[in-house]
Amino acid sequence: MVLGGVEIAYERGLIGHSDADVAAHALANAILGALGEGDLGRHFSDQDPVYRDADSIELLERIGRRSQAAGWQIQNADVTVFAQRPRLAPYLEEMRTRLAKCLELPAADLNVKASNPEGLGALGRGEGMAAAAIVLLARD
Numbered sequence: 288m289v290l291g292g293v294e295i296a297y298e299r300g301l302i303g304h305s306d307a308d309v310a311a312h313a314l315a316n317a318i319l320g321a322l323g324e325g326d327l328g329r330h331f332s333d334q335d336p337v338y339r340d341a342d343s344i345e346l347l348e349r350i351g352r353r354s355q356a357a358g359w360q361i362q363n364a365d366v367t368v369f370a371q372r373p374r375l376a377p378y379l380e381e382m383r384t385r386l387a388k389c390l391e392l393p394a395a396d397l398n399v400k401a402s403n404p405e406g407l408g409a410l411g412r413g414e415g416m417a418a419a420a421i422v423l424l425a426r427d
Contacts, residue, residue: 290309290416291308291310291378291382291383292382292389295375297373303333305331306341307343308344309417310368310386311344312418313419314366315343315346315347316420317422318354318422318424321359322354324353344385351390354424360424360426361392362396362423362424363396363397364386364398364420366397366418366420367399368418369419370410371404371406379400383397
C-alpha cells in the first residue's frame with residue numbers, strides 16, 4: 288500500500304486506477320480546488336490508460352508546479368487520513384516529509400494526521416480509506 292508517498296506493508300493495498308494514494312489525491316484535489324481548476328479526474332482521467340498505475344506523488348508534483356506557474360505559492364497544507372487499519376501513527380512523519388518535499392515546502396508547512404473511524408461504517412470495518420486536505424495559497 289502506498290500512502291502519502293510512503294510504502295506501507297499491509298495485507299492488501301488500495302484499489303484504484305492509479306496507485307490509489309488517497310493522501311496524495313486529497314492534497315492534489317485541495318490544490319486544484321483552491322486554483323478553481325476542478326479535480327484530479329479532470330486532469331488525469333481514470334478513463335485514460337496512460338494513468339493506469341500512475342504514481343500519485345508524480346501527479347501531485349505536477350499539480351504543485353501548475354500552481355506555481357499560475358503565480359500561487361502554497362503557504363501551508365493539512366491532510367487527514369481516515370482509516371481503521373493499518374495503524375498509521377508510525378508513518379505520519381515520513382508521509383509529511385515526502386509530501387512536503389514533492390511540493391517543495393518546508394515540512395513545518397505541511398501536516399499529516401490520521402483519524403480512526405472507531406468501527407463506524409465501511410471505513411470502520413476496514414473496507415477502505417478516505418482522506419481530506421486543505422491548503423492555503425497566496426500569490427507570489
